[in-house]
Amino acid sequence: MTKVIILGAGLSGLSAAYHLKENYEIFDKDEKVGGLCRSIKIGDFIFDYGPHILFPKDEYIAKLIRRLLNRNFHHQRREAWIYHKLYDIYTRFPFQSHLYGLPVSVVKECILGFFNALKNPDKKPEDYEEWIIWNFGEGIAEYLMIPYAKKIWTMHPGNMSFEWVWNRVPRLSLEELLEGALHDNPKLFGFNTEFWYPLHGGIEALPLAFLSEVKNVNLKMEVSKVYLSKKCVEFNNNKKVLFEKLISTLPLPEIIKYIDDVPNEVKKASQELENNSVYCVNLGIERERISPYHYVYFYEPDFLFHRISYPMNFSKHTVPKGCSSISTETSYSKYKKISKENIIERVVEDLIKAKILFPDDKIVVSDATDLRYAYVIYDRNHRKNVNKIHDFLRKNSIFPCGRFGEWEYFNMDHSIASGKRIAEEINTIYSKGIL
Amino acid sequence: MGKESQKKLTPFIVKEFFKLNPISILGAGPTGLSTGYYLRKNYSILEKNNEVGGGCRTEKINGFSFDHGGHIFYPKKKEIQALINKFVKDNLKCMPREAWVYSKDIYTRYPFQANLYGHSIQVVKECLLGLMKAKLKFGEKPNNFTDFEDFIYKVFGDGIAKHFMIPFNLKQWAVPLNKMTLEWMGKFIPLPTLEEVLDGSLKMSPRCMGINANFIYPQKGGIQSIFDSFIPFLQNLHIKSEVTYVSLKNKSFEINGQKKCFYEKLVSTIPLPELVRIIKSIPSEIRLASEKLRWTSLFVVNIGIDRPAISNKHRVYYPEEKYIFHKLGYYQNQSPYMVPNGKSAVSAEISFSKNRLINEDTLIERTIKDLIKARVLYPDDKIVLTHIITIPYAYAIYDHQRKKAVSFIKQFLEKNDIYLCGRYAQWEYQNMEQNILAGKAMAEKLNAEIE
Numbered sequence: 012m013t014k015v016i017i018l019g020a021g022l023s024g025l026s027a028a029y030h031l032k033e034n035y036e037i038f039d040k041d042e043k044v045g046g047l048c049r050s051i052k053i054g055d056f057i058f059d060y061g062p063h064i065l066f067p068k069d070e071y072i073a074k075l076i077r078r079l080l081n082r083n084f085h086h087q088r089r090e091a092w093i094y095h096k097l098y099d100i101y102t103r104f105p106f107q108s109h110l111y112g113l114p115v116s117v118v119k120e121c122i123l124g125f126f127n128a129l130k131n132p133d134k135k136p137e138d139y140e141e142w143i144i145w146n147f148g149e150g151i152a153e154y155l156m157i158p159y160a161k162k163i164w165t166m167h168p169g170n171m172s173f174e175w176v177w178n179r180v181p182r183l184s185l186e187e188l189l190e191g192a193l194h195d196n197p198k199l200f201g202f203n204t205e206f207w208y209p210l211h212g213g214i215e216a217l218p219l220a221f222l223s224e225v226k227n228v229n230l231k232m233e234v235s236k237v238y239l240s241k242k243c244v245e246f247n248n249n250k251k252v253l254f255e256k257l258i259s260t261l262p263l264p265e266i267i268k269y270i271d272d273v274p275n276e277v278k279k280a281s282q283e284l285e286n287n288s289v290y291c292v293n294l295g296i297e298r299e300r301i302s303p304y305h306y307v308y309f310y311e312p313d314f315l316f317h318r319i320s321y322p323m324n325f326s327k328h329t330v331p332k333g334c335s336s337i338s339t340e341t342s343y344s345k346y347k348k349i350s351k352e353n354i355i356e357r358v359v360e361d362l363i364k365a366k367i368l369f370p371d372d373k374i375v376v377s378d379a380t381d382l383r384y385a386y387v388i389y390d391r392n393h394r395k396n397v398n399k400i401h402d403f404l405r406k407n408s409i410f411p412c413g414r415f416g417e418w419e420y421f422n423m424d425h426s427i428a429s430g431k432r433i434a435e436e437i438n439t440i441y442s443k444g445i446l
Numbered sequence: 447m448g449k450e451s452q453k454k455l456t457p458f459i460v461k462e463f464f465k466l467n468p469i470s471i472l473g474a475g476p477t478g479l480s481t482g483y484y485l486r487k488n489y490s491i492l493e494k495n496n497e498v499g500g501g502c503r504t505e506k507i508n509g510f511s512f513d514h515g516g517h518i519f520y521p522k523k524k525e526i527q528a529l530i531n532k533f534v535k536d537n538l539k540c541m542p543r544e545a546w547v548y549s550k551d552i553y554t555r556y557p558f559q560a561n562l563y564g565h566s567i568q569v570v571k572e573c574l575l576g577l578m579k580a581k582l583k584f585g586e587k588p589n590n591f592t593d594f595e596d597f598i599y600k601v602f603g604d605g606i607a608k609h610f611m612i613p614f615n616l617k618q619w620a621v622p623l624n625k626m627t628l629e630w631m632g633k634f635i636p637l638p639t640l641e642e643v644l645d646g647s648l649k650m651s652p653r654c655m656g657i658n659a660n661f662i663y664p665q666k667g668g669i670q671s672i673f674d675s676f677i678p679f680l681q682n683l684h685i686k687s688e689v690t691y692v693s694l695k696n697k698s699f700e701i702n703g704q705k706k707c708f709y710e711k712l713v714s715t716i717p718l719p720e721l722v723r724i725i726k727s728i729p730s731e732i733r734l735a736s737e738k739l740r741w742t743s744l745f746v747v748n749i750g751i752d753r754p755a756i757s758n759k760h761r762v763y764y765p766e767e768k769y770i771f772h773k774l775g776y777y778q779n780q781s782p783y784m785v786p787n788g789k790s791a792v793s794a795e796i797s798f799s800k801n802r803l804i805n806e807d808t809l810i811e812r813t814i815k816d817l818i819k820a821r822v823l824y825p826d827d828k829i830v831l832t833h834i835i836t837i838p839y840a841y842a843i844y845d846h847q848r849k850k851a852v853s854f855i856k857q858f859l860e861k862n863d864i865y866l867c868g869r870y871a872q873w874e875y876q877n878m879e880q881n882i883l884a885g886k887a888m889a890e891k892l893n894a895e896i897e
Contacts, residue, residue: 115648122644126578189574193567193647 013227015437016244016252019260020228021046022423023413025221026430027258028228032438036252037225038244040233043215044222046260047384047414048423050213051293053376055331058293058338061382062306062320063214064089064206067424075427076207079220084207089199090324091306093155094365096313103191104308105181106155107147108200110192117154118192124148125188138391139171146182156180159310162317164388165287165347172389175420208325217423234261237270239407256408256437260430262286262384262415263400270407277403280396284418289385290341290349292316292358295376301335301367314361315349316341334375337362342385354379387418410437467682469892470699470707472689473715475500476878477868479676480885481713482683486893491680492701494688497670498677500715501869502878504668505748507833509786512748512793514835516761516775517669518543518661521879529882530662533675538662544760544779547610548820555651556763558610559602560638562647569609570647576603577643586639593846594626614765617772620742620802621843630844630875663780672878689716692725694862699724711863711895713888717741717839717870718855732858735851739873744840745796745804747771747813749823750831756790756822769816770804771796789830792822797840809834842873865892 013036017024020039024046028037043049051058065084067073077084091104095113103109107125110118128148136142143156160168181201183191190196199205209216222228236245237257245251259266267273267281306320316339323330330336339358343349355377362368387393397418404411412433414421421429467488471478474493478500482491497503505512521527530538545556550569555561559577562570580588580603591597598611615623638646645651664671677683691700698708714721722728722736757776764772771794778785785791794813798804805812810832817823842848852873856866867888869876876884 115645118648119641119644122574123641126581126640129578129582185578186571186575189571190567193570 013252014255014441015258016254017258017260018234018244018266019046019413020044020218020230021260021413021426022048022218022221023416023426023430024258024260025218025225026427027412027434028225029221030431030434033441036227036229038229038232038234038246040231042231044228044230045215045218047382048214048218050215051378051380053295053378056295056334056336056376057213057329058291058322058336058378058380059214060380061289061291061340061385062322062325062338063423064203064208064325065423066203066206068202069424069428072424072427076217076424079224080209080216081220083211083216084209085326086205086207087305089204089206090304091308092304093308093310096311096365099366101307104306105200107151108181108183108187108191109196110188111195120150121148121154122150122188122192124150124152125185129185136173139168139173139176142173142176143168155310158312159308159317162310162312163287163342165342165344166285166388166390170390172391172393174394175389179420210326211328213329234269237266239270239272242408254408256410258410258412258433259404260413260416263397263411263418266404266409267400274403277400280399283392283396285388285390285393286384287342287344287386287388289382290343290351290354291380291382292339292341292355293378293380294337294359294374295330296335296337296368297333297373297375298335299333301337309365314365315357316361319362319367337367351379384415387414387420389420468710469713470709470711471713471715472721473500473868474498474683474685475715475868476502476673476881477715477871477885478713479673479680480882481715481867481889482680483676484886484889488681490682490684492687492689493683493685496685498683498685499670499673501837502669502673504670505833505835508750508831510748510750510789510791510831511668511784512746512791512833512835513669513777514837515744515746515795515840516773516777516793517878518663518780519669519672519878520661523879523883526879526882530672534664534672537664537666537671539665539781540660540662541780542660544758546759546762547765548762549610549765553762557638558765559606560642560646561651562643563650572605573603573609574605574643574647576605576607577640579603581640591628593624594628595623597628598623610765613767614763614772617765617767618797619841619843620797620799621740621845622801625845627844627846627848629849665781666783668784690724694725697863709863711865711892713865713867714871715868718852718866718873721871722855729858732855735854738847738851740799740843740845740848741839742797742799742841742843744837745798745806745809746835746837747794747796747810748831748833748835749792749794749814749817749829750785751790751792751823752788752828752830753790754788756792764820769820770812771816774822792817806834839870842875844875848873
């Protein structure tokens with residue numbers, strides 16, 4: 012009998028398989044591996060399921076990715092910018108480190124706010140909004156941080172915790188703030204100042220490289236039921252598979268739905284989990300080099316999307332010669348619903364408003380991809396609910412894994428690390444004979 | 447000077463001598479003139495120079511006019527404004543100050559800390575960072591300063607201190623700054639808020655700050671013209687009459703070492719150490735107290751140049767030690783009558799003291815060399831005039847001994863009916879308006895006493 016069943020052939024599932032010493036079977040509902048790390052090929056254009064860049068920090072993971080991609084990747088310096096429609100200017104990302112270029116009154120407010128925040132270092136924050144103000148002051152908070160947080164998280168930062176922040180929202184010293192306020196400081200701040208990206212095939216090249224090193228991958232197999240007492244997974248083609256250990260990389264609310272016998276309090280915790288969804292509109296344009304940037308952030312409510320990226324600048328092999336590509340991201344959730352009607356046209360309209368597209372640009376391909384589970388949201392009950400669900404699953408030999416199984420803000424390297432961690436945990440259990 | 451003024455200005459005449467006036471005023475600078483103007487009793491004013499004005503005199507040479515150091519007038523009190531208007535209204539012009547700082551080869555507006563824009567990012571950053579750190583450490587309104595140097599670091603932070611405050615003040619005061627107290631400062635140094643410093647860091651600011659953002663200046667005759675205009679309103683004003691000897695016992699004094707006069711009340715506006723020096727058999731503790739007084743002396747090196755409009759500024763401050771002067775004045779920009787047509791002048795101020803010795807023999811040469819270094823003069827500029835004004839008593843130094851020493855001397859003198867009045871006698875940092883007010887207060891006191 013197969014000892015370990017892995018649900019989901021995204022990066023964490025593939026990594027778990029790769030690192031497991033026991034026999035396993037992987038199942039994925041899609042016809043391709045990769046999960047959220049897939050790419051969409053339309054003609055000669057390649058778009059990812061939301062923009063993906065690699066910036067592994069862990070040396071082992073970095074080595075693994077290098078080996079898997081072989082020579083199929085390159086390094087780049089991140090070009091991330093923020094567009095201010097109000098002043099029709101771009102400033103560098105992150106906002107707080109690059110105030111230069113904004114009107115003097117804005118820069119002044121931001122510096123004064125930062126300074127005033129420094130006066131009360133002991134006033135510890137209780138939620139993400141307070142964290143923003145405590146860290147950056149009123150000026151930066153109100154000008155950009157809070158509007159942007161509302162847009163991407165679809166909820167007020169006052170209802171969010173800030174445990175996820177660690178180095179994702181780059182903090183800075185008074186000196187760095189001033190440096191960035193007084194001139195166009197080219198120094199990059201943040202955790203992904205340099206990144207890797209596959210030269211060919213889009214980000215999907217990474218899961219595909221994993222695929223060649225794992226076995227027993229079963230595609231187009233969607234879970235329909237998990238029987239806890241029988242330790243059995245049933246798929247929608249009625250196939251049933253028994254397991255000793257189940258690694259689930261499915262989003263927590265999904266796996267909970269499939270399980271036959273879930274205590275009410277776990278069900279409730281699962282229903283309380285918060286996440287956003289992202290609607291990606293991908294466009295291929297018949298005009299060369301429409302932008303030198305990788306990412307541009309849009310914090311103003313004038314725009315549907317909160318961020319756009321230019322896949323063509325991640326790798327030139329993602330677009331045909333003479334063309335450019337744009338991928339836009341629009342967050343939504345039960346708190347902020349968006350109408351998907353004419354969404355491509357509306358996005359194009361906003362891109363014209365931002366002077367990125369010309370009204371007469373020829374759009375040669377367009378696509379709208381809905382990422383139902385995009386980001387985990389750290390609401391105030393996040394930790395409590397996740398722990399409750401994880402306790403229940405683990406008691407039943409189900410090991411939650413990956414960005415949506417662990418229900419954390421993981422990047423690709425974290426997801427690979429998560430798969431490795433769970434695989435090693437299971438390896439240890441078997442090697443010690445503790446079942 | 448009007449004809450009427452000239453008629454009144456006479457050297458001391460012997461026969462008037464014995465018609466003793468009850469009040470004698472030593473010195474016909476702004477304070478002495480004001481004292482006389484407001485007195486309702488008979489008085490005499492004795493001035494050692496051959497004209498009035500004291501520290502506010504103007505030298506006229508070959509069509510150039512040079513004040514004894516840069517003077518601008520910015521009276522805040524209505525009564526003083528009215529008084530000056532009554533005297534010299536038509537000759538006065540009000541203008542916005544064009545005061546600048548030259549440092550690291552660029553000009554920025556004065557005060558330095560409120561106009562950082564234009565300096566290198568490194569300098570602006572150091573200044574802002576220093577200010578913010580000082581404010582975080584010592585609060586928005588620090589107090590409890592041990593001395594002037596301590597004040598600078600606590601109020602401005604180490605960036606502004608390093609780039610301007612410390613080097614400039616060392617040059618201007620010519621004494622170690624930790625020897626100075628803050629009593630002199632009052633409202634003389636603008637204390638900008640972080641917001642103002644940020645404003646001045648992020649953009650070019652056209653705004654002048656501080657007490658004298660606008661000022662008035664006479665169009666004809668330099669600063670002295672204001673004080674010449676007192677003359678018609680005064681009595682018994684004697685020039686070339688230096689009091690050289692005072693006897694407390696007889697209540698008498700000698701003029702020019704010869705003539706003996708008696709006084710009931712003596713108002714002294716002359717420098718305090720000078721007064722103590724001429725008093726006969728002054729108690730040794732008073733002499734000792736006087737010896738504790740410290741002051742800064744000043745050379746004003748005036749250069750006339752055969753080139754029009756060498757600058758569009760009024761005054762420029764030089765904090766850097768590589769320039770011998772701490773201040774340059776272009777007074778033709780306050781009034782075109784200060785220079786002949788087609789010419790320019792620059793007045794360089796160089797402080798000196800026991801702590802900062804300046805060689806007068808090479809001073810003109812050195813000043814011209816530094817003016818070329820500062821790109822004020824071209825190496826081939828034709829210099830048509832060089833001239834040094836020496837001001838032995840330019841600024842009283844507020845050190846830790848001053849207050850006690852001055853009040854000790856003052857008490858002693860008052861017991862002997864000698865009253866101290868004005869910048870040099872009270873040993874204070876007074877401006878022209880304050881001198882006039884000090885004279886007025888003294889006159890009112892004497893008017894009351896005598897009635």
